Amino acid sequence: MPAAQDVTHPFEPVFDEQSQVLVLGTMPSPRSRKEGFYYAHPRNRFWRVIAQLFDEPLARTNEERIDQLLRHHIALWDVLASCRIAGAKDASIRDAVPNDLARIMDAAPVAAVFCTGTAAAQAYRRFSEPKTGIACVQLPSTSPANAAMGLDALVDAYRPLAAAAAASEAPLLDVPDVVRLEQAIANAGTPLSTLMDRAGAWIAHRAIARIEALRDDAKEPTETNKTSETTGTNETNDRSCPHPSDEPRAGHDGARRRACDASKIVVLCGNGNNGGDGWVAARILADAGLPVSVICAKEPHDLRAQPARNAAIEALTALEEHGARVLVSPDPAALESELESAAVIIDAILGTGFSGGSVAAPFDAWIEAAVRARNAGAFIIAADVPSGLSAQTGRAVRPCIKADETVTMLAMKPGLSTPFAFAWAGTVRIGAIAYVEPLLERMACEDNAPATGKDGKPDFAGSRGKKTPGKPLHAKAGDEDRAGAADDQADHAEESRRRDIGAEEPRRSRTRTEQTANPSAVCSALRQDPFARAEQEDDDGYDPYSDRPPMPEPVFQRDPWA
Ligand SMILES: NC(=O)C1=CN([C@@H]2O[C@H](COP(=O)(O)OP(=O)(O)OC[C@H]3O[C@@H](n4cnc5c(N)ncnc54)[C@H](O)[C@@H]3O)[C@@H](O)[C@H]2O)[C@@H](O)CC1
Numbered sequence: 001m002p003a004a005q006d007v008t009h010p011f012e013p014v015f016d017e018q019s020q021v022l023v024l025g026t027m028p029s030p031r032s033r034k035e036g037f038y039y040a041h042p043r044n045r046f047w048r049v050i051a052q053l054f055d056e057p058l059a060r061t062n063e064e065r066i067d068q069l070l071r072h073h074i075a076l077w078d079v080l081a082s083c084r085i086a087g088a089k090d091a092s093i094r095d096a097v098p099n100d101l102a103r104i105m106d107a108a109p110v111a112a113v114f115c116t117g118t119a120a121a122q123a124y125r126r127f128s129e130p131k132t133g134i135a136c137v138q139l140p141s142t143s144p145a146n147a148a149m150g151l152d153a154l155v156d157a158y159r160p161l162a163a164a165a166a167a168s169e170a171p172l173l174d175v176p177d178v179v180r181l182e183q184a185i186a187n188a189g190t191p192l193s194t195l196m197d198r199a200g201a202w203i204a205h206r207a208i209a210r211i212e213a214l215r216d217d218a219k220e221p222t223e224t225n226k227t228s229e230t231t232g233t234n235e236t237n238d239r240s241c242p243h244p245s246d247e248p249r250a251g252h253d254g255a256r257r258r259a260c261d262a263s264k265i266v267v268l269c270g271n272g273n274n275g276g277d278g279w280v281a282a283r284i285l286a287d288a289g290l291p292v293s294v295i296c297a298k299e300p301h302d303l304r305a306q307p308a309r310n311a312a313i314e315a316l317t318a319l320e321e322h323g324a325r326v327l328v329s330p331d332p333a334a335l336e337s338e339l340e341s342a343a344v345i346i347d348a349i350l351g352t353g354f355s356g357g358s359v360a361a362p363f364d365a366w367i368e369a370a371v372r373a374r375n376a377g378a379f380i381i382a383a384d385v386p387s388g389l390s391a392q393t394g395r396a397v398r399p400c401i402k403a404d405e406t407v408t409m410l411a412m413k414p415g416l417s418t419p420f421a422f423a424w425a426g427t428v429r430i431g432a433i434a435y436v437e438p439l440l441e442r443m444a445c446e447d448n449a450p451a452t453g454k455d456g457k458p459d460f461a462g463s464r465g466k467k468t469p470g471k472p473l474h475a476k477a478g479d480e481d482r483a484g485a486a487d488d489q490a491d492h493a494e495e496s497r498r499r500d501i502g503a504e505e506p507r508r509s510r511t512r513t514e515q516t517a518n519p520s521a522v523c524s525a526l527r528q529d530p531f532a533r534a535e536q537e538d539d540d541g542y543d544p545y546s547d548r549p550p551m552p553e554p555v556f557q558r559d560p561w562a
């Protein structure tokens with residue numbers, strides 16, 4: 001038993017004014033104090049529980065951990081400010097002095113408190129609850145000392161935390177605004193290379209989830225699996241709406257059997273930063289011990305896009321160490337044979353940088369081969385946007401990837417929200433690679449800054465040193481129609497909301513500037529999806545045409561079923 005020592009809490013709480021839930025331990029362990037962050041012992045499962053709880057990649061750095069908590073509106077601190085303790089033994093705590101939780105409670109709308117263990121809950125009840133007036137929920141400890149409790153059981157026990165910690169919906173942003181947001185993130189200290197690492201981690205996370213689902217399917221058939229095999233439907237797909245691929249795909253079960261043998265993942269990497277996401281994913285998958293291969297058009301050293309070039313060079317070294325195959329400009333036969341044995345294909349060919357009315361060689365042939373492999377049972381995960389689909393307009397050229405799942409980074413894109421987008425994108429998930437809410441608010445404030453000062457000259461005061469006057473968050477310069485459509489959509493949303501709740505028209509309607517100035521208003525206006533229904537309406541199924549609001553038609557491509 002280590003000797004008792006006097007310990008003072010050595011680091012700051014994690015919280016902001018959006019925090020709704022507070023998680024408290026007793027006092028950081030010696031290992032956490034050494035590492036300078038909460039739950040830092042490699043065998044402490046706190047961060048793994050949080051990742052699994054929200055179905056996200058494991059946060060690897062303290063910055064990612066803070067981001068992850070804040071995105072989910074979780075504050076993190078400990079009950080004690082100082083105490084005498086032997087090692088990490090909570091039972092040995094003496095002379096406890098509590099932290100002043102008012103620091104968080106006065107700044108944030110915290111409505112629920114969770115304590116990570118018995119001692120933390122006891123200390124909270126004794127010192128803090130009389131002041132906060134909030135009873136705590138006691139959770140099991142994630143420390144190695146509680147090894148009797150497995151990870152799955154811990155995750156289950158922590159579910160009330162996930163339920164209380166509702167994250168805000170991801171915004172819908174025009175592609176130029178996504179670029180602007182990326183720049184704001186970089187200015188705030190997270191470089192694009194880090195964002196690319198996180199994007200790759202999200203894609204790898206989803207690929208691993210798919211491989212695990214295939215492995216589960218391959219185990220003893222359950223009643224559900226038996227039903228699935230008789231009907232030929234894809235039970236593991238969580239798409240909530242019909243998909244052209246829902247017709248039985250030849251060889252689908254074959255793909256499952258093949259995956260049991262190999263779990264093979266093929267990553268198709270284009271020459272831009274979308275390809276960079278693919279290289280990072282390939283590296284992570286290879287490091288995780290999965291059989292992965294990369295198909296690319298250029299040697300990493302010949303790439304020009306940054307940070308894709310550096311990411312590809314780093315990935316290549318790792319892939320070579322793992323003995324993974326890297327095929328540079330393969331001939332059609334080699335391309336076909338690599339793809340036809342894949343259980344999962346990652347499409348990182350083209351992302352938001354795709355332009356033009358067709359896909360140039362060799363990527364057109366890659367897309368066609370990938371779609372053939374999908375028809376034979378492979379599962380395609382698109383990075384950011386399916387290659388061949390415009391992230392802005394939703395127009396799909398021929399050929400276009402048909403993904404089962406798309407992991408789109410940072411924000412929803414208009415091209416993924418059109419009525420036919422799911423034909424190409426499948427299930428769309430947001431790769432939450434940064435905590436963007438405060439940045440969106442700041443961007444909206446900049447946009448709201450007056451364009452001219454008192455002297456009639458441009459006023460740059462609100463634009464954080466940027467030498468361009470702010471522009472509305474979602475309106476592109478010279479794109480009055482789109483801005484007008486967004487405003488009309490917002491007006492329509494407001495009108496139908498009033499109709500639904502029987503409210504009278506407000507005396508003074510909000511101006512367009514006000515609407516575009518508030519990120520949540522802007523985002524919710526643009527988030528109005530064309531399938532939205534009145535809440536009280538009895539929704540008996542999917543029918544995109546039954547009640548589409550009379551709003552300007554979104555831009556979308558030809559009906560793919562016509
Ligand atoms: N939004 C974000 O925050 C982040 C974005 N990242 C990734 O970066 C991507 C954007 O990267 P880039 O701007 O480099 O663009 P892309 O990589 O999407 O596309 C550019 C490449 O595609 C080629 N290309 C364009 N049109 C073509 C056509 N019709 N036929 C054939 N080739 C064509 C270009 O020559 C160029 O090589 C995003 O889609 C995303 O995947 C992430 O890495 C980092 C974070």
Ligand SMILES: [K+]
Binds near residue numbers: 347349350351384386
């Ligand atoms: K892609």
